[in-house]
Amino acid sequence: MDSHGFVSPYSPNTDSDRRDMLHAIGVDSVEDLFLDIPEAYRNPPLDLPPPKSEMELLRYAEELASANFIPGEYACFLGAGAYRHYVPAIVRQLTGRSEFVTSYTPYQPEVSQGTLQTEFEFQTLCAQLTGMDVANAGMYDGATSLAEAALMAVRIQGGRRVAVLDGVSPTYLKVLETYTRSQGIDIDIVSGDGITLAEGTACLLAQQPDFYG
Template identity: 45%
Template sequence: MRYLPHSEADRQAMLAAIGVGSIDDLFLDIPANLRVHGLDLPKAAGELSVERTLGRMAARNVPAGSVPFFVGAGAYRHHVPASVDHLIQRSEFLTSYTPYQPEITQGTLQYLFEFQTQVAHLTGMEVANASMYDGSTATAEAVLMAHRVTRRQKAVLSGGLHPHYRAVVATTSAMASDTVDALDADPLGTEDILSRIDAETSCVVVQSPSVYGHLIDLAPIAEKAHQVGALLVAVFTEAVSLGLVEPPGAQGADIVVGEGQSIGNPLTFGGPYVGLFAARMKHVRQMPGRLCGETVDAEGRRGFVLTLSTREQHIRRDKATSNICTNSGLCALAFTIHMTLLGETGLARLARINHANAVELAEMLVEVPGVSLLNESFFNEFTIRLPRDAAGVVEALAAKGILGGVPVSRLEPGRPDLADLLIVASTEVNTVDDRIAFAAALQKVL
């Protein structure tokens, strides 16, 4: 009762307020076979004993770095130099979160200013904010921003947009009574999105590389959108791709958003990550989040300021451009340090290695009988069609010590026609031996 002070009457009152009959009703959306009904632990044990017990339980997992790893679909395993973790743990950075008193946090403002500069260069845009939660919420915020700019309420979403991103956009749009025109899943990369753009369209949201790995030519989409007064929102989940692929800004994008996890941030079981958000300067006052700027003080010394802070913590909620974004300061710092270590030349080299590894892997996998490649072009991720259910193949590969990718059925559970598709990623951490092992294991399980 020391840590759980609620009485049975308290619990019943809360359940009644929620509108459910029992605590079990709160978990009905979780499949019964996935629920854990308590841990098999003694009521009392010493710390060492508990650590050993939990360690044995954790050992049942397969860590990403312990076996050949080809999982992507929005979160990627890249090498993060040890210097990144060392530097972000310096005392002046360790508690960094957000500049609530900006004028006395010059160090925080400086690296956020540098972060913004890097993101603007990376995306080919004119201005970037001081980061967001992750790529999915950045995408939803981009749609809301486009609605403010165009004074329209309809977003057209490409079928190549990550389904999780699509779901976040749908949720925020439903709350605002906005319209979402989401195209069907596009694993072949052949959708006709231009025909869906009309005079009511606020923005077109296109991911490149798409969730299926296709590289999309954004220029004709931007041209059609601009003809009707709409904006192009370009999305990416793999930031390393921008070291090799033409940046969205150069292809006519008005807003560019994406996930920055690939640079400086490990997988960490799905977060925290760092959302990137960039736009044209003419729309800067409609951007969500914060924007840091450079100036000089009264004595002419270089300094940094919080130029725009249109968040609800700084102004009235009804005047804020966003109420769900944040700047994940430590993740943004990790991004900035890693990007600084790489430089433009290093990023381009890293991108070329990623692409070469993926091409080599794709060539190996299509040699396996019954396997075909769906992509004509890709960066470091592609989709293959298997002769049977991809989810079962992934489980069989895992049993052989290969984490072989993401079944499309996990992202599109209501589409049995896509059950034989597998999304595969290959980054710089994959060796030739890893790729050979993957191809050999796939041939055996098929």
């Protein structure tokens, strides 16, 4: 609000509004809301190249893409989850139908019954395959699922260590390290033969199929 009492529509929270909200949640400043984030990661320096025009950026992207090869023309030994397999055309057709997938997040069941039904079927099959009582399909991907499972085990078991089989994908491991680094949780990499877990280990994390297929 300026000296004439005008409030900009692009700045909806006045200084007094912010003070009231901070007082209501018991903090002194907006910066206090980010204290859980280690200081070194709040505003890290960005080592970025100079900006490019649209045409320059397109040429740069094409230059990077020119180094790629079409896997179908070569023997593929990538591994790490990138395996040659055939996906029938009907799979893409069915999974793209609005009865199953919509652009709406499944918070309201009446709007997204198809998505919820698909997740229920998937979770049921995963529980049957693994023999576990509970399976969760609400994660973004395998890496975040691994990290969230580790944090859950630490909260429930009380230990501050997690053991990871050496067959887990290195990219999954990096995500796990990101989740645990600032929480004082230690990660032990163990081999599949004769596993010995350290005292205070909350869980043993495995991947199936693992990094080596």
